Amino acid sequence: MTMPYTRDLVLVGGGHAHALVLKAWGMDPLPGVRLTVINPGPTAPYTGMLPGHVAGHYGRDDLEIDLVRLCRHAGARIIFDKAVGIDRARREVMLKGRGPVGYDVASIDVGITAEMELPGFGDHAIGVKPLDIYAARWRDFLEQVAQGQLAPDVAVIGGGVAGCELAMAMAFALRGKGVTPRVTVIEAGPQISGVGATARKRMLRAMAGLGIAVKTSAKVLRVCADQVELQGQEPVAAALCVGAAGAFAHGWIAETDLPQQDGFIEIGPDLGVIGDESLFAVGDCAVMPLAPRPKAGVFAVRAAPILHHNMRAALSGGRRKTWRPQKNYLKLISLGEKSAMAEKFGFTLAGPFMWRWKDRIDRAFMDRLSDLPKMAVPALTGAAAIGVAEILAAKPLCGGCGAKVGRSVLSGALQVIAQPRGDVVTGAGDxxxxxxxxxxxxxxxxxxxxxxxxxxxxxxxxxxxxxxxxxxxxxxxxxxxxxxxxxxxxxxxxxxxxxxxxxxxxxxxxxxxxxxxxxxxxxxxxxxxxxxxxxxxxxxxxxxTVSGAKAGDVLILTRPIGSGVLMAADMAGQADGRDVAAALAIMAQAQDREAALLAPVAHAMTDVTGFGLAGHVKAICEASGMDADLWQAAIPTYTGARELSDAGVSSSLMAANRADAGGKGASDALLYDPQTAGGLLAAVPEAQSAAVIKALGDKGCSGHMIGRLRDGMGRLRL
CATH class of the missing domain: 3.30.1330.10 (PurM-like, N-terminal domain)
Structure with missing residues (x-):
């Protein structure tokens, strides 16, 4: 029996604590709770591996937490949007791109920003947080330097641990591209901060070895397009300027009525927002007045089990626990190359062996969030009617058009429908x-x-x-x-x-x-x-209609194929969340502009849905007395769909689509993949096809010539 929903739990942000809550929730969900996650994108970067990613030791996939897969595991919906406010009286989270989302209990874990209020910073610099935005900007910069388009001049504003660590990572990566880096750390104080005297000496020695200049007691006046101007000192050349000085709260939080200190949400020992039994906050966006701690990811990780327990208690009427953050914590600092330094209680150790230790810790954390159980197949116990075991052993029923009835079964049922009469020109079949x-x-x-x-x-x-x-x-x-x-x-x-x-x-x-x-x-x-x-x-x-196509017509398709494979893989926890999010974004876009350009010139048109591209091409061919030559290399596919299909992933309707199409002349499984909100498929005179493709592009739409028709009997050829 499916449990009815009675409470909405909303997690605002995909920070480390929320990611760990999602993993735990999927292992033991609270019956009756509908779980929602709100995050701008399908992934969240892991702080601990960012310097290694910048240095080139980790790829992008190593760095990012797949929130889509975690939400699928947890049975949660994910909303790709940014929180911009909260109405506590109505218990609603306000979003940038859509209507508000209601909650009974909510938690905020949106991190911080490093955007600095300096003249020119917004136009010419990038904050190290949000991490995903900085990481993307760094990848672009590194590629431009490698191609000789930009000078390897980097200025880092802020000489704390984060600024120095990223400066070393960037210098090491630039060396790896065969250029001599010119990286400068700009610190307003008299020395680099955040570590003890011994650790400071080791960091300065490591930075000097990478050719990094350190300017202390330096006040930034403004950031320009190619340099950072300082008070009383020579300007620092900067093709890339990175802000790493301090932690700043998101502006929207300051505009709410949440209790706060300098824009950071005040919480109590139970991680609950002070004075509000329905709200929690955790991570860098929160502050505990009774036990203030530095902004460090380790605290969010340690707080996750308490947050998980206390949210369940708030939803079920249980008793909450108290969180006691540790006073001292281990700092593991990357030194650019595969070497790291550890500091705790004033003691330091450094070397490649510390890097290996840090690497094991970081990978273990990511493994916790990526090692998710596979979707369970219902077990058959006891006696059952003939055929039940076969259906249960088949692929789980997909959503969208993947759950449709096959074409041959549907056609048989529709034979009893009366022929059109009176005002009905055409009935079933189009x-x-x-x-x-x-x-x-x-x-x-x-x-x-x-x-x-x-x-x-x-x-x-x-x-x-x-x-x-x-x-x-x-x-x-x-x-x-x-x-x-x-x-x-x-x-x-x-x-x-x-x-x-x-x-x-x-x-x-x-x-x-x-x-x-x-x-x-x-x-x-x-x-x-x-x-x-x-x-x-x-x-x-x-x-x-699907009839009317003529020999010589070119087939134009407006969207990729492969959504059925992606959604089937997502349901099984096998898809990359970024690919799923990208496909959903396309599927949600209207096609009125495409239709307005295609309809005046098309001889026949349909939309590609449940029967797959092959099935809908075949429908045009059979109704028009044509054969189709499809150009496989020209058929667009959703990112990730080809790899999943080649690995044997398919929608539950794909086999029926292949059988209904005869399975001849086209061996590519993606041609039979059922599409939800698929592209328009138009038969257009070849003489006008190039102009149509250009017109689609001019309107910001996609158009792909994927084949040509000729006289025949409804056959497909690749």
């Missing part, structure tokens, strides 16, 4: 039915719904609406009205209201942008989230 309007012109009508492929109702609504509108756009019609059909999981009345509010807001927004109006619908509770729309559209002339 993207939408076509009706003749009494006053002239035509109306098209279609319906589609999707079994949830992600747990975010708002994003799922956007994708489902785009998916349903695809049938209208594919026929060259203008969307008119829509009815929604919504199944939400069993939940409390309050969570129903929150969920339906998110769904209706997004549905109204997407449909209105397409020129249509949401006029009602039907809502019920069921086993899982399912969202669908019945949509009508109008066109003055006869709508486009």
């Amino acid at each position: 993207d939408a039915a076509v009706l003749r309007l009494p006053g002239g012109g035509f109306q098209v009508i279609t319906t589609d719904h999707l079994r949830s492929l992600i747990d975010d109702p708002a994003l799922m609504t956007r994708i489902a609406a785009v998916h349903a509108l695809g049938d209208i756009w594919a026929m060259g019609a203008a969307p008119q009205v829509a009815l929604a059909s919504i199944v939400v999981p069993q939940m409390s009345a309050e969570l129903q209201a929150r969920t339906l509010s998110e769904i209706t807001q997004v549905a109204t927004e997407v449909l209105a942008a397409a020129g249509a109006q949401l006029v009602g619908g039907h809502t019920t509770m069921g086993a899982e989230l399912t969202i669908g729309f019945s949509v009508t559209g109008t066109r003055a002339s006869m709508p486009l």
Whole structure:
């Protein structure tokens, strides 16, 4: 039995503590809780490995925590957006790019920023935090230096541990590119800070060995495009200026009514926000007045078990625990090359062996967050009807179009439908039915719904609406009205209201942008989230169908294929979160601009959905009396889909699609991959195809010529 949802737990930010909570939650979820994570991107960088990444010892994948996989493991929805406020009276988190998200209990772990209030900093410098933004900027800079486009001049503002550590890493990486680095650390105080006297001497010696200059008692006046100006000292050349002086709170926190010190959220010994039983904060964005500690990732890691326990207690009425942060902690500082220094209680050790120790610690932490159990297959116990074991042994049912019924089964069922008559011009078999309007012109009508492929109702609504509108756009019609059909999981009345509010807001927004109006619908509770729309559209002339393609036409596809493979891999915890996020972002985009450019010139058009690219090409060929030559190298695929498909990952509908297409002439499994909110597929005269591709590009859309049609009997060839 599926447990009903009664409480919303929202984790704002993908910091280390929240990542560890997600791992623990997936191992032992609290029944009745709907878990949500809000983070700007699909990954979060691990602080401990950043210097090693900058130095070139670790790749990007080594550095990043995959929040998408963690959320799948934890049964959580992830929202790719940035928090910009919080309404504690309404218990809502305000987001930059979408409507508010309600909560019963929430935790904030958004880290800090190193953006400095210096003249010119915003235009010509980058803070070391947020880490992912700095890391991306560094990779670009290093590549430009290697190509001779920029000078290897780096200025680091801030001579604390973070600034010195990154200065050494950057100097080492620049040497690795065959250039002589010119790195300068600028410190306002009389000496580099954050370590004891012995450790300071070792760090200065290591920096000198890498050719790093250190300027102390240096006040920065302004940051310019190519240098940093100092008071009373010569300016420092800087093709890249990095801010590492101090930790600054995010500006949006200061604008809330949260209790705070200098923009940092005040928390008590239970990690709860002072005076608020429903809010927690952890990591660098928080401060505990009774036990202030430096901004260091080790504290967030140690706080995670207490945070996990206390949030569960807040949700279930249990007793909270007290967190006691340690007074002294081990500092492990990278020295550029594969050497590190350890400091604790004033004692220091340095050398390659310390690097190996640090490397083991860092990799062990990342392994904790990447070593996730595989999705369990339900076990069959006792007697069962014939065929049950075979279905359970097959691939788990996918979401989206991967859950559709196969084409041959559907075609057999539709044979009993009466032939069009009266005002019905065409019925079943095309993207939408076509009706003749009494006053002239035509109306098209279609319906589609999707079994949830992600747990975010708002994003799922956007994708489902785009998916349903695809049938209208594919026929060259203008969307008119829509009815929604919504199944939400069993939940409390309050969570129903929150969920339906998110769904209706997004549905109204997407449909209105397409020129249509949401006029009602039907809502019920069921086993899982399912969202669908019945949509009508109008066109003055006869709508486009899959028939009408001509010999010599070029096939143009507006979106990549492979979403079914990616979603199947995501469901099994095998996909890269960045690839999943990128695919979802494309699937959520409307295709009205593409339709407006293709419809006036296309002889036939459809949208690529559940039957896969091969199935929809075949539909055009069979209806038009054509064969298709597909150019495999020209067919775009979603990032990551090819590798997953070659490894044997497929959607649960793929085998049926291959069988329905005959499995002849096209061996590439991705051609049979079911697509959700897939691209438009148009047969366009070859003479106009280049102009159409250019026009699509000029509008910021994608268009790919993937094949050509010739007279035939519905066959596909690669």
